[in-house]
Amino acid sequence: MNAFDANRDPIDLTPETRYARQVVLPEIGASGQRKLLGSSVLIIGCGALGCIQAELLARAGVGKLVIADRDVPTIHNLQRQFLFDEDDVAAKLPKAVAAARKLKKINSTINIEEIVMDITPDNIEGLVKASDVILDGTDNFETRFLINDAAVKYGKPWIYGGVQGTMGMVLPVCPVSGPCLLCLLSEPPPHASLPTCDTHGVLNTIVAWIASLQVTEAFKLLLGYNFPVYSMNVFDLWKGTFRSVPVKRDGNCPTCVQRHFEYLEADAGSRTLILCGRNAVQVSPALPQNLSLDVVGERLSRAGPVSINGRVIEFQTEGHRMIIFPDGRVIVGETKDPAIARSLVAKYLGN
Ligand SMILES: [Zn+2]
8 A cells, every 4th residue: 555545645745744843843954854864774673772763763754774683573572662563473574574564654755674684793894884873773782892893994873772671871982083882891791791671671661762862863963963072871760860971982992993893803603503403503602701600590580490400501481492501602492593592692691
């Protein structure tokens, strides 16, 4: 069905009408709207944050949206992943495909590209190079460090966003003029050290809040506004608290100063191994870990049955059995697909 079907009145789809309430905003105006229509935004991860980012950008008339995601929606996702419904869960439609379908109904006049794949060092560079701004919709630091490397390499701004529980944070990264993610964090937090939405829950209002802030920062970047200061803003919506942490460029930053791209140069393929004859995939962390099985087991027990035998954790969830070793390796059973295995590890171990 399109806007000119015989059975309904035609809709005025011209930009002048559609974006009228945005064009009258002095912050945007007619020239700003033209800039948005000529822009391309890459959304990496179409989960809770990515769904809202994509919808806001589509409604605002960003001319090209590229949505990359490796997963399919589950019933647990519907609480906070606004572009999906029960039919998408039943159809096991990939999130990028289901999202693009909804977005094309919302705005048929922009270009929406869906990419159903795991973002790895092998495929990220072309996507980042072709975009004006990249939005973080991921659930793991491994991918964020990869985004940071590619964004710094090609001088593209990206907006880090994270949510968990009732809290969330946003950091715009503008590699040409400001600090990068490695200036703030020298390396990803240790494997399985942080609570995740899947083990500790998340309030859907903080998701909407953080995604809105990320998109507002993206608008400013696309419209050419400069950032006077760089800071990471941290919110707790339940407590109503807000903290702004200034972030400065580290003069020795290996990424934005020395231009070593460790995460882009890593061989993603070597991190996952399909275990022949076992219907299982092994996912290894970038660096060996030293996990406390009791601590990790306690966290995971919130999301599914856990047993610890002193050497490994056995955790069952979403129809998969995961065996977690103290060095951070995880064997994910009931799949031969590395993308599914990496997705489960990111969801439950957070890296
Ligand atoms: Zn840096």
